[in-house]
Structure formats: C-alpha cells, structure tokens
Amino acid sequence: MLSTSWLEISEESDFSLQNFPFGVISSPAAGKHQPRCSSALGDYSIDLSDLANAGVFDGIEDFLDVRSVFAQKSLNEFMSKPANTWKEVRCRLQDLFQEKNAIIRDNPRLRDKVLTPLIDCIMHLPAEIGDYTDFYSSREHATNVGIMFRGKENALQPNWLHLPVGYHGRASSVFLSGTDIVRPSGQLQKNAKDPSLGSVYGPCKLLDFELEVAFFVGGKSLPPGQAISMDEAHEHIFGYCLMNDWSARDIQKWEYVPLGPFGSKNFATTISPWIVSPLALEPFKCPTSAKEQSDPEPLEYLRDPDYSSYDILLAVDIQTKNGTRATVTKSNFANLYWTPRQQLVHHSITGCCMRPGDLLGSGTISGSTDESLGSMLELSWKGEREVKLGGDNCETRKFLQDGDTVIISGIGSKDGVGRVGFGACVGKVLEQGSKVAPGPGRGSWVKME
Numbered sequence: 270m271l272s273t274s275w276l277e278i279s280e281e282s283d284f285s286l287q288n289f290p291f292g293v294i295s296s297p298a299a300g301k302h303q304p305r306c307s308s309a310l311g312d313y314s315i316d317l318s319d320l321a322n323a324g325v326f327d328g329i330e331d332f333l334d335v336r337s338v339f340a341q342k343s344l345n346e347f348m349s350k351p352a353n354t355w356k357e358v359r360c361r362l363q364d365l366f367q368e369k370n371a372i373i374r375d376n377p378r379l380r381d382k383v384l385t386p387l388i389d390c391i392m393h394l395p396a397e398i399g400d401y402t403d404f405y406s407s408r409e410h411a412t413n414v415g416i417m418f419r420g421k422e423n424a425l426q427p428n429w430l431h432l433p434v435g436y437h438g439r440a441s442s443v444f445l446s447g448t449d450i451v452r453p454s455g456q457l458q459k460n461a462k463d464p465s466l467g468s469v470y471g472p473c474k475l476l477d478f479e480l481e482v483a484f485f486v487g488g489k490s491l492p493p494g495q496a497i498s499m500d501e502a503h504e505h506i507f508g509y510c511l512m513n514d515w516s517a518r519d520i521q522k523w524e525y526v527p528l529g530p531f532g533s534k535n536f537a538t539t540i541s542p543w544i545v546s547p548l549a550l551e552p553f554k555c556p557t558s559a560k561e562q563s564d565p566e567p568l569e570y571l572r573d574p575d576y577s578s579y580d581i582l583l584a585v586d587i588q589t590k591n592g593t594r595a596t597v598t599k600s601n602f603a604n605l606y607w608t609p610r611q612q613l614v615h616h617s618i619t620g621c622c623m624r625p626g627d628l629l630g631s632g633t634i635s636g637s638t639d640e641s642l643g644s645m646l647e648l649s650w651k652g653e654r655e656v657k658l659g660g661d662n663c664e665t666r667k668f669l670q671d672g673d674t675v676i677i678s679g680i681g682s683k684d685g686v687g688r689v690g691f692g693a694c695v696g697k698v699l700e701q702g703s704k705v706a707p708g709p710g711r712g713s714w715v716k717m718e
Contacts, residue, residue, distance in 0.1 A: 274366045275374040278311035283690025289362045290543035291344055298389040304342040309543060310366055313384040320383055325365060329357045343397045348487040348625035352504040359548055392542035394445050396485055396626040401443055402616060403514055403630040404435040406607035408559060410635035413647045430565055433607035433615045439535040443628060446541050446694045452476055452671060452701040453536040455520040468523055472701035475518035476669040479633040480585050480643035480677060482602050483512040484609050485544055486627040494620035499573055502610035505623065508544035511677050511694035512630050518646055541694040549689050553681040555580040558604045570618060571611050578603040583634060583679045590672030593660030597648060600641040604634050645669065671700040
C-alpha cells in the first residue's frame, strides 16, 4: 500500500516518500546563503542541518557528529559513514513525513525552518569529487560501436566479456545540471579515409551526448592494496545520479589509439543534482538485459550472486534554439551487462583506493531497439542517417548543433510504490569560444516543459 504524507505531494513528483534523495542547496530567498546538505520531498527541499540541530537524528549509531556532518557544504562526510547510517537517516526522514507524524507537521516554526520551496533553491554539486571514472558497460552500445568501426564479426574486443572496461576522466570538468557546455576544439583527422595525412586544429563538428547513470562511492576508505569484495560492494555505493558524458567524436577518432579517449571526453560531464539511494531503487530491482553471465562466466572475484539492475526508464530529449523539442532516446538502466557492483569491485581489485565522493559512470546505456540508442553516434549511425526532431522547420540532426539543449531524465514507477526520479540532467551547447562561469545550477531540479 502506498504511504501518504502530511505534506502535499503530486503523483508526478520525482520526490515521493519512497525517494528522499540527497543533495546540496542554498536559498538566499529563505535566508540560507551558504550551501547545506538537504533532501527533497514533493516541491520542497528538506534542510538536514536544521533537522539535525532539532535532534531528530539523535541516537543513530556511529553518527554522534550528525550536526557537524550536515552543516558541511558537501555530502562527503555523510558519504563516509557506514551504509547502515545512510539507511537510518532515510528511515527517520520517511517516518517524520508520514501522515500521522506530528513532530514537524504541528510545529510551524520548525516546519518553516526546515522546508524551502525547490523553486527558491539553488542547487550545488552534491560532493567534492576526488576522482571520476567512466565505464563501457552496455553490451548493446559496445556492440553497436564495434560494428561501426570493426564489423559485425569483431564487434566486441576479446577482453570485453571478461572485465568492465573503463577509463579515468576529469573530476574538474564534472558540472551540475544547468551548466552550459562550450563546444570544444582540438585536433581533427585531416582526411577521414587517410590518417597518414595528419591532422588540423578546429572546433569539434561531431559533438555528442552519452546517456549514463553514475554512482557515488561511500563508506570508509580501505587502506592501499586492499580491494573491495563483491560481498562488500553494496556498502560502498552511496547512491545514483543521471549523467551525460559529452563526447567529441571527431577528436576521439584521431586521438584514441592506443590509449583511449583523452581530450574528446575531458571537457564536460553533466550530472543531475540529487543522489538517489539504492534503498529507494530497491522496489525496481530487475534482471539485466543480459539475464546472466555464463558465456564466459566472470572470474570468481567478479561473480555477482545478486546479478541484477533496476527498472529505471531513461529518456533523452533535444530542444533546439528554435524551440523544437523531441525525445530521441528511450532506454532503461537494465541495459547494462556489467553492474555497478562489478564496476566498483574491478576498479579496486588492484588495491586502488576508493574514496567517499568518487564518481563512477556506467558508460552509454543503449538498448536493442533503434529508439533505445544512447548516443547520437548510434542514432545517426556515425552520421549516415538523419535523426528527425520535427517542429515547424522539420528539423533533423546527425550530431548536436550550437544552441541545442540536451535533457536526460530517469524515472522508477511501479504500482503501489511512490515514483522515484533524479531531477533533470540538462546542458545547453554554446558555440566554440563562448565564455561560461561554472556555478550552481539554478532551478535545475525541475522537469523542463
């Protein structure tokens, strides 16, 4: 049975009683000038610092410093707590906003202090991101890209079914939803058919989005040389967000041999502002699109006894500068071969230190149908076909143009369970050479209409 709250919550809200995501907000309109740890319910942010000062989190094990933790400008200290502490905080929040709970409901002063309309909030990056790694974990996506460049017989590289392939990105260019993205410049292959002719310098002509879901690492950091086991992996996944790993395909084509992407990926990665806990997603657990890993079976350290994903509907819209808006992709978080747990375990198997606030991306999440392809590279099949956007001008795209806004959304929805969303993951492409001052994403919590 669906629980009800004393706070009015629309059925279409991303932030139901099932959710309670974590983020960082400020609100000068509400007198909250400094960023603070928060959650969200319905159309309101919930100030976790004010709740902590009111004593509602007292008694939670391993959380004696709750007041100082939630007074921070990022979630890193909260992320460093044990997984059971995250669980208890979420349980307290769920209980406080149940219909019959009067602690906040019947205390106008506390209610006004704790709740701020989201429309009055400025979102900030939820964590200080120390390191960022992006994986390549959708078999459908990897197969499509392999067919394009190597042919159907050699679509997957020999190692792909044996380990989660990944590369290290730039934490310095992870931006919050709402930040504009400047078209990058770099070296481009002079002649598409003859690399021996060298390169030229210029703006990227094949700018792309990548539909991804990322997770933040949490829990206590292990000492150097000690790996996270599969049994421990769930204790180190703090929560999930939506991600767009912007890609310059022409720059990538010239540079990626032999060490993989570099400048083609390091200029911008956009994430949604709210972090959704694995507990909030639990009702949406489902098989992966692969169903099993048996041919070949992973090495023992990578075998996941709970091999599964989440039924999260993912969508990508493109809105042009002319006002045309179209949904170009409908995919699902289930379309992953390698799970987040496997990504984390493999990342740490060498003894690599994983720290609270580290960000790990899934890689492009594509499905098996044309409408579920997670990048323009696939949708246009490396530029060989047009993607129809419609509108009065019958607009089409092969890759992104200046003025295009990319909007990624993700929703878990199930009868008897509150809707769970992440807020929007939005970025607008600006022409090469534009000046942007990175900063908080104003109003980026909303669904763009």
